[in-house]
Amino acid sequence: xxxxxxxxxxxxxxxxxxxxxxxxxxxxxxxxxxxxxxxxxxxxxxxxxxxxxxxxxxxxxxxxxxxxxxxxxxxxxxxxxxxxxxxxxxxxxxxxxxxxxxxxxxxxxxxxx
Amino acid sequence: xxxxxxxxxxxxxxxxxxxxxxxxxxxxxxxxxxxxxxxxxxxxxxxxxxxxxxxxxxxxxxxxxxxxxxxxxxxxxxxxxxxxxxxxxxxxxxxxxxxxxxxxxxxxxxxxxxxxxxxxxxxxxxxxxxxxxxxxxxxxxxxxxxxxxxxxxxxxxxxxxxxxxxxxxxxxxxxxxxxxxxxxxxxxxxxxxxxxxxxxxxxxxxxxxxxxxxxxxxxxxxxxxxxxxxxxxxxxxxxxxxxxxxxxxxxxxxxxxxxxxxxxxxxxxxxxxxxxxxxxxxxxxxxxxxxxxxxxxxxxxxxxxxxxxxxxxxxxxxxxxxxxxxxxxxxxxxxxxxxxxxxxxxxxxxxxxxxxxxxxxxxxxxxxxxxxxxxxxxxxxxxxxxxxxxxxxxxxxxxxxxxxx
Numbered sequence: 185x186x187x188x189x190x191x192x193x194x195x196x197x198x199x200x201x202x203x204x205x206x207x208x209x210x211x212x213x214x215x216x217x218x219x220x221x222x223x224x225x226x227x228x229x230x231x232x233x234x235x236x237x238x239x240x241x242x243x244x245x246x247x248x249x250x251x252x253x254x255x256x257x258x259x260x261x262x263x264x265x266x267x268x269x270x271x272x273x274x275x276x277x278x279x280x281x282x283x284x285x286x287x288x289x290x291x292x293x294x295x296x297x
Numbered sequence: 298x299x300x301x302x303x304x305x306x307x308x309x310x311x312x313x314x315x316x317x318x319x320x321x322x323x324x325x326x327x328x329x330x331x332x333x334x335x336x337x338x339x340x341x342x343x344x345x346x347x348x349x350x351x352x353x354x355x356x357x358x359x360x361x362x363x364x365x366x367x368x369x370x371x372x373x374x375x376x377x378x379x380x381x382x383x384x385x386x387x388x389x390x391x392x393x394x395x396x397x398x399x400x401x402x403x404x405x406x407x408x409x410x411x412x413x414x415x416x417x418x419x420x421x422x423x424x425x426x427x428x429x430x431x432x433x434x435x436x437x438x439x440x441x442x443x444x445x446x447x448x449x450x451x452x453x454x455x456x457x458x459x460x461x462x463x464x465x466x467x468x469x470x471x472x473x474x475x476x477x478x479x480x481x482x483x484x485x486x487x488x489x490x491x492x493x494x495x496x497x498x499x500x501x502x503x504x505x506x507x508x509x510x511x512x513x514x515x516x517x518x519x520x521x522x523x524x525x526x527x528x529x530x531x532x533x534x535x536x537x538x539x540x541x542x543x544x545x546x547x548x549x550x551x552x553x554x555x556x557x558x559x560x561x562x563x564x565x566x567x568x569x570x571x572x573x574x575x576x577x578x579x580x581x582x583x584x585x586x587x588x589x590x591x592x593x594x595x596x597x598x599x600x601x602x603x604x605x606x607x608x609x610x611x612x613x614x615x616x617x618x619x620x621x622x623x624x625x626x627x628x629x630x631x632x633x634x635x636x637x638x639x640x641x642x643x644x645x646x647x648x649x650x651x652x653x654x655x656x657x658x659x660x661x662x663x664x665x666x667x668x669x670x671x672x673x674x675x676x677x678x679x680x681x682x683x684x685x686x687x688x689x690x691x692x693x694x695x696x697x698x699x700x701x702x
Contacts, residue, residue, distance in 0.1 A: 223545055224545060224547040230544075235560060239563070240562075240566065241567050244407070248408070
């Protein structure tokens with residue numbers, strides 16, 4: 185009896201998890217994921233600036249990286265507000281967006297665009 | 298002397314052919330997000346592929362028939378439709394990803410958006426297949442693919458912590474983000490054990506007219522070639538672990554990955570990365586489209602050989618022509634090559650049982666292999682690979698949903 189209840193629960197989970205995940209696909213990603221993405225692109229911009237300064241990568245390639253960061257910035261700008269539920273969350277989100285914006289500007293200054 | 302030449306060429310071919318869009322992307326993602334921790338998955342994938350290639354090569358050399366031929370003959374046409382459709386769909390996705398990889402390499406070099414390169418790449422591939430022969434496809438691109446050794450150089454320059462890397466070759470559980478960890482693990486396995494690799498290898502053994510005399514060449518090629526090739530994939534993971542992980546850079550776009558070699562090797566590293574991506578993905582494009590055309594031709598009993606003039610095997614030649622153009626379409630339409638790669642690697646992993654499980658039956662068929670049937674160690678390894686493939690089939694979809702990001 186216990187086993188069949190356990191099996192039922194497992195079946196329910198098997199059906200529910202994909203449905204819930206699928207339902208979640210329409211909503212913005214959680215705040216921590218969006219912050220991770222912004223921080224990752226900020227670090228990418230800093231590394232690209234450093235590598236370009238050392239003559240390791242071309243302007244053509246740096247521009248593509250900048251475009252990628254720009255796209256991530258635009259996406260986060262429109263969706264991060266609805267993911268931030270508290271004032272502290274909003275402050276984190278704003279700081280992460282600011283950092284990325286600054287990193288993009290610094291990279292643009294580096295390549296002179 | 299000729300045999301040593303074949304052996305060296307075979308090993309070089311496997312090394313140069315191992316890295317491609319999937320293994321570069323998934324190794325970089327694994328290293329960036331989990332450091333060295335996923336190195337054991339690459340080792341597992343490499344050993345599994347080496348075993349599968351050795352067996353399908355032995356099967357072809359002894360029986361003088363390809364694995365696809367034998368699947369149809371021994372299991373009947375009704376069963377054959379299952380691996381045919383599964384491998385066909387999966388390979389088409391991987392083919393599109395490889396074309397995307399070549400296109401991204403050209404975008405990095407020229408600044409022209411990747412989608413504009415898809416059709417020229419497909420046409421170049423078609424031209425090489427139409428005008429060239431099997432040696433050009435097998436050896437030409439693989440020899441050039443040795444440029445991928447730059448990943449090993451990059452990793453060495455960064456001074457990895459060897460004891461930590463050694464420990465990472467043993468399976469371990471993640472300390473964070475479990476769904477993502479297993480999702481990347483499945484993607485790595487999908488990239489390492491693609492069915493097209495052993496189907497192409499098996500057809501290649503027939504194209505190269507292997508006999509029982511070639512069994513030692515087969516063994517050395519399959520084992521050493523893949524172990525060295527897998528070593529390069531581990532080097533890519535190590536490089537990502539040392540360049541991206543400390544900076545908390547995650548790989549969201551393919552373009553980011555070039556920074557991996559530009560950091561330890563400077564401008565040369567950037568150039569080597571672009572060349573590696575271009576050559577290995579282009580080589581894989583040719584191999585996959587041939588593997589698919591072989592599968593169709595062998596399944597339907599058409600004439601087939603890359604060494605024949607296209608007029609002599611018209612349906613085979615038409616197949617690779619149409620497939621190349623079809624696979625270029627998602628890239629022309631602007632589908633993100635990295636997303637396409639991740640999806641196709643997970644789907645590949647899920648498709649493995651239909652080609653791995655029947656191999657167990659064939660490798661124990663005395664009528665086909667006589668004294669060259671599997672011994673117990675090979676059977677044990679095949680059972681383990683089959684069990685892994687079943688786990689991958691069951692886990693692929695939930696992990697795509699939970700960890701796909």
